[in-house]
Amino acid sequence: MKVKFWLGLLLVWVSLLLLPVARAADLPQRAQLQFVDSYGLPVSMDFVQQGDQYRINTQINLIFYQMQFVSAGTVNGSILNPLSYIDSRYGKPYAQARFTEQGIDYGKVSEASKHMAVNGPVYDMFALGWQLGFNHGKLPANTYLTNGKKVYLLDEVRNRGNAQLLVNGRQIDISQYSISRGDNVVEYAFAPQFENIPVQISYMDNGKVYTLQLKGGQIDGKAI
Structure with missing residues (x-):
């Protein structure tokens, strides 16, 4: 009887170990994405992962309108740990943020830097998009968002359901999320068939x- 009992228990544990486990997706080594903004202007976003470092370079580069947002930090699996964020206008830094274990130093470069102690991770808007997408709409508790000028403690992520979006001439399924920051909302949509990129x-x-x-765009050299 004891042998049958332990054999049955062993079979249960083996079956549990063989069950599929939901986990966060791995971030790509490189993604070169082309967007268009509300005013029809082209926007490029280049995500690069090299070793344990990542960099997200997002820019609008026109003669009459130039903006660049650069986020950099370390990466562990699908977890981004931002270290710096710079918002530049016409090639000159406009606002920036530096992240440490003690908090965040931030502000417009034309003003004195401000310091804020935090009890959770801090992301810029673009790093937050990658973090949220590759972790299936989940964020750590006490997550903050900065645009370099201000810092916001984020509310819980709200799942806005699924929809479809026309990308490169074809309809794709997307999952939608929103997060309140201060008195306004940031909204993201991700494509499961494109590895959950924003x-x-x-x-x-x-x-x-x-x-x-x-x-x-391209993900690890493969066209979307």
């Missing part, structure tokens, strides 16, 4: 709402 980002800056929508 395909749509909507945010407010200086009273204006901007929406970035994916038009095409």
